[in-house]
Amino acid sequence: YPAGEQPIPEITGAALARRIAENRTxxxxxxxxxxNAATTVIADAQEGDMILTLGAGSVSQLGPMIIERLQLRGAESPTPIAISQ
Known part of the structure; x- marks a missing residue:
């Protein structure tokens, strides 16, 4: 459903993850x-990884959270580039 629309009860993030997992190795x-997403991404990220966040609405808050946490842990990284907001 489009951003800002009423959620469809059966369509959830958890349901989407289950369906993706069915078809991926x-x-x-x-x-x-x-x-939790920022914590998980940082825990799983390895040197040289690119972290990409996609979505609509408030997902634009996630990138800055990840960057802040990476900086707090002392990760060296190039200057983040916002492609779109």
Whole structure:
């Protein structure tokens, strides 16, 4: 459903993750909040990885959260580039 529309009860992040996992050999993780997403991404990221956030609405808050946490842990990275907001 489009951003800002009423949610469709059967269409959830958890349901999407389950469906993706059915057709992939790579691990799929569902997290229920931006806080958990930032923590999970940072825990899983390895040197040289690119972290890409996609979505609509408030997902634009996630990138800055990840960058802040990476900086707090002392990760060296190039200057983040916002492609669109």
């Amino acid at each position: 790579l691990p799929v993780k569902y997290v229920s909040s931006f806080e």
